[in-house]
Amino acid sequence: MAGPGEFELIREFFAARFQAHNPGAGVELGIGDDCALLIPPAGKKLATSVDTLVADVHFPAAADPYRIASRALRVNLSDLAAMNAEPLWFTLALTLPESRAEWLEPFANGLADTAEQFGITLIGGDTTKGPLAISIQVTGACENPLRRDGASAGDYVFVSNQLGAAAAALPIVLGQMAGSERQQQQADAAYYHPEPQFELARAIGEYASAGLDISDGLLADLSHICEASDLGAALTLETLPIAELAQSLQNKSGSNPEAALQVPLEVALTGGDDYELCFTVPEQHLAAIEQLQLPITAIGRMTAAKEIHCQLNGVPWQARRPGYRHF
Ligand code: ADP
Ligand code: MG
Helix, strand or coil, X not given: CCCCCXXXXXXXHHHHHHHCCCCCCCEEECECECCCEXXXXXXXXXXXXXXXXXXXXXXXXXXXXXXXXXXXXHHHHHHHHHCCEEEEEEEEEEEEXXXXXXXXXXXXXXXXXXXXXXXXXXXXXXXXXCCCEEEEEEEEEECCCCCCCCCCCCCEEEEECCXXXXXXXXXXXXXXXXXXXXXXXXXXXXXXXXXCCHHHHHHHCCXXXXXXXXXXXHHHHXXXXXXHHCCEEEEEHHHCCECHHHHCCCCCCXXXXXXXHHHHHHHHHHCCCCCCEEEEECHXXXXXXXXXXXXXXXXXXXXXXXXXXXXXXCEECCXXXXXXXXX
């Protein structure tokens, strides 16, 4: 390897950026020993989660390393947000084909900028040689967790913001489609800078009965709430908030508006990577949550019948493919 050696790499690109100025709350000992030593916040639960991003599976290997880092940390932060946990610490297991400062520098910068923005600090990790892969484990503090198993029949199903942008972004991100300048900007934001919904999770925390972040597509992820809560759901697809980028895939040549909606709907329902929240709200909290004027939309109700049933303007609707599956 022509670049920095393992320990030089850890020191220069990770320890230096994360420990020198701001070791982080509750960090008694950060990068550099066998373990980090951490002091959990009194009276709170620790929420922890790990996600691995593999080159050419979860991001293009040749992508800008700054953006790869942003995506890797943000998708992990999204799990904390979806649990209604505050970010505290993360570890990084980095598998690199080679040690190259030209790659590590922007990667570490992307990681540091993203970490600073969300108030999370790097406390350790592991560095190995192999095909490019990034594992990040995040830990947060949680007072009022948003679990998957709390929904009841009749609860309203909500999603945050809009769906479908990240899946619609993929052909642009992969360079298979050019896209307009506006589409390119939307694709870059959706794919590399998904927004962990911390604020929203906090706002809905006391009203929501169940919730998660949408990583594998709405239908696939809602089915996790259904399974955990032993329920099903009935969705009214005409209410689904579809992202502009997904809508711009709409087939405008057809005369049948429902056929033209098929592609954006499929993308919004089964495309992954949106990292928006899907959550359920009991009817008695509906007025309170609507008063908050949040960027959320009710798209259906939970049902005792254990299947997800979709209707578009009163007509039953079937997705052509399920959500993203790894295997
Ligand atoms: P050990 O052999 O005891 O597992 P390592 O040699 O793997 O320790 O790592 C030395 C120190 O550097 C540890 O504190 C570890 O947490 C940290 N570290 C290793 N790789 C990374 C990385 N990519 N980012 C941050 N910290 C790292
Ligand atoms: Mg090690």
